[in-house]
Amino acid sequence: MTGDSRLADGSKGLLQGKDRGLGDPLAEVVERALSRPRIFRNREVMRSDYVPGSLPHRWEHIRRLGEILSPALRLSRPSNVFIYGKTGTGKTAVVRHVFKRFGEVAEREGLPLSFAYVNCRIAGTEYRVLAELCDAVGVKVPFTGLSKAEVFSRLRRGLREQGGLLVACLDEVDALVKNYGDNLLYELTRVNEGLEAGGLSLVGVSNDLHFKELLDPRVLSSLSEEELVFHPYTAIELIDILSERAREAFYEGTVPDEVIRLCAALAAAEHGDARRAIDLLRVAAEVAERRGDPRVEERHVRLAQSLIERGRVFEALSTLPLHSKLVLASLLILHRNGVQTPITGVLYQAYREVCGLIGVEPLTSRRVSGLVSELSMLGVVEGEVVSMGRHGRTKKLRLLTPVEEVEEVLAGDELLESILEHRPSVLREVGKR
């Protein structure tokens, strides 16, 4: 994910010493690794998918969710719950915490009760969400090949035959609904009809506060029989969270309070995202450890901040499909030639030329405009719709990512590297205006 150690390494540094040639190239690395002052006691604790034993400042939410779901322990179907709040406010952690505890109880008491956690954005499609739910009730379905209706009826049958309860958390449901509409949710909220014993309870989780507006009123009322709202953490709360993690993750005295306060303050400034705060502290500690410094300091945090940012950009850009890269390359070429904010038409022409240079069939303008929107959702470019009167209505595009970073990514690709020096003929027309 963001700022992982591969990126934090700075691969350039690794290459520089490669030809010294004498002896065992690993000897020094091994020695340094063993002798270096250690900062991490337990790295796991700082990972983003770690479920902590206690969640500071979320006791109330845990208790509420526990109360709502508690009928499950008596094998009666709990109300559906809808949870919303921004990223990194502890929604997922709270749900997982409650699921884990209840799961333990169910197992101890031998209750026919199971808990499923599905991240809809990662699952990606309605089919895969359904497949994961099936999996949770012990029904095996193939990756693909069945109609959704078939998978759905198998889920139903599974629930009926098992006669138990399934409490399913659909994390990031907004992603599902935005792409596929609320059909699946509607079906799922109705799955209990005609089941005498057992059934399905849903815990919907969304980052998007306006998500409710996308839902059919019937789905909404059934999904949010209960509601929980998570507010962003304040800087003070983040300090507690980080301190608690730090106590487990690091050796004593290696992470001073002011470092924690800095990480908390930086993350609080960006919507109180606890995950960001934890990532920042983790990467800062990794930087310090790699440099052989005995403790984490402010400069490590600053460095971590830029590493995470660059890592995110690099990751996002280098995994882009070919034509998105070509669009980006076109934008870069125009930028290099002094056109910082080209309009759609100019970009598309430059793109077609670029395609011609490397012998790739260009996509239609409609598709390219879609790619541009994707890039702008990634925060790589910015598009502002402007009206130029007689000259129509179009979009002014601008690179948001620093040029050098885009160059770095594109230059890594042989095919693209060769076109970056191109001087598009569109420029002449642009010059005329």
Added chain:
DNA sequence: CCTCCACAGGAAGCGCAGGAGT
């Protein structure tokens, strides 16, 4: 005030891949 440009962006549908069932 009206026109009309140069697109934005929605809707629908196509062809293909990957896979299941028969």
Added chain:
DNA sequence: ACTCCTGCGCTTCCTGTGGAGG
């Protein structure tokens, strides 16, 4: 071998629109 299903990337066709210039 054949049919049927979904997802995906894409094209085609379309309607909508802010405002400079007439």
